[in-house]
Amino acid sequence: MTTTARSTATPATGAVITDVVTHDIRFPTSRELDGSDAMNPDPDYSAAYLVLRTDAGDGIEGHGFTFTIGRGNDVQVAAIDALKPHLLGRSVDELAADPGTLGRALTGDSQLRWLGPEKGVMHMAIGAVVNAAWDLAAKRAGLPLWKFLADAEPEWLVEQVDFRYIADALTPAEALELLRAGRVGAAGREAVLRERGYPGYTTSPGWLGYSDEKLTRLARQAVADGFTQIKLKVGADLADDVRRMRAARAAVGPDIRIAIDANQRWNVGEAIEWTRALAAFDPYWIEEPTSPDDILGHATVRAAVGPDIKVATGEHVQNRIVFKQLLQAGAVDVVQIDAARVGGVSENLAILLLAAKFGVPVCPHAGGVGLCELVQHLSMFDFVALSGTTEDRVIEYVDHLHDHFETPVVMRDGHYTAPTAPGFSATMHPGSIAEYRYPDGRFWTADRARGAADIPEEAVV
Secondary structure: OEEEEEOOOOOOOOOEEEEEEEEEEEOOHHHHOOOOOOOOOOOOEEEEEEEEEEOOOOOOOEEEEEEEEOOHHHHHHHHHHHOHHHOOOOEHHHHHHOHHHHHHHHHOOHHHHOOOOOOHHHHHHHHHHHHHHHHHHHHHHOOEHHHHHHHOOHHHHHHOOOOOOOOOOOOHHHHHHHHHHHOOOHHHHHHHHHHHOEEEEEEEEEOOOOOHHHHHHHHHHHHHOOOOEEEEEOOOOHHHHHHHHHHHHHHHOOOOEEEEEOOOOOOHHHHHHHHHHOHHHOEEEEEOOOOOOOHHHHHHHHHHHOOOOEEEEOOOOOOHHHHHHHHHOOOOOEEOOOOOOOOHHHHHHHHHHHHHHHOOOEOOOOOOOOHHHHHHHHHHHHHHHOOOOOOOOOEEEOOOOHHHEOOOOOEEOOEEOOOOOOEOOOOEOHHHHHHHEOOOOHHHHHHHHHHHHOOOHHHOO
16 A cells, blocks of 8 residues: 655745655565564564655655554554654755654644554654654765764754653763763774674574474574574473573574563563573573563563573663663663664664663664664664673674665674665665555565465355
């Protein structure tokens, strides 16, 4: 499905946003059980995707999206469409000069805010739009987003952050101090990043629907590819998890970290018991052991299984306020930002600053559709111009769907190489959009035709 809204207003001077196009993009990943876990057994990886077009005459567009799985895209695309009035006719120069203002305008729409506030489907839609604005700004500057952020003046970056509801934990003055300190030695770290890249870990061996043979093969391949950490999905059956962890540890040896991810499957007590049952295989962290909203539950799990096993969460944490409380409560050892779950780059800046203030490492969630492409920029900015380190920091990598993007991630020896193309690496190939747009893309049209052909004649009424 594609929907388009056009501006009919022509200002006296200056380029404006003239067109907002949304696409419902879905891939049939559930058929090979790619992405399967204890909570999501049949995910069809999808993107609610938008393009900001302008009358600037330079051909530069802003691309953004948020990640869903399957039918959730029906709702997510509708939510993005609801934000279009805030975009049409907006000055391109002003938007590129101050993307944070757009985020505040979108979260301030009172009738749409009522659906959140600042969480759920509407907030993910806002994140997609804000990310498209940052993509546009970085492209107009001729810089990859990580470099655009790293070169920005600390005072300007602070202006991009909404400190409402987090100022009790991080003030603008403290954020400015962190960013100014982060600039010291930034040039040397940028040189290291360009030469070595940013460390990654891979979840590709660990999907719950994979056979033990496939898990073992992919785990060994991950080590051969230079990864020093892999991740396994757990939480459906304890005996299966023990067997799979034993196979994974045998495949990678004692020196490779194995993280485990329950995808919110457990109650707090179950999380503690199940994680302890897997402790013999030396898991590095337990991810999403319970509801992402249960701050005190995470703190309880951490007290029970740590310090030997770390607690990680963030993939489904809905905004900077919940991240603030997780950090204040000492509930997490690892913060896992998601590039498209919260309100886009602007809110992720707030979360990175909070993590830096509390001294907690950030290991982003990725995979999905295009999440690796996006979040690499945020971690690279953090390394170059904020935290200044990659110690105990890795970006998740999943080898899915990268070929659908014009500037896909490039992995080398288990590291993300630094993007060089201007923008946020969010632009999909037009051919991929035409192929997998739902329900009228070429793949889905042909798929329905195949399904109809497989129905026995006697079953047709």
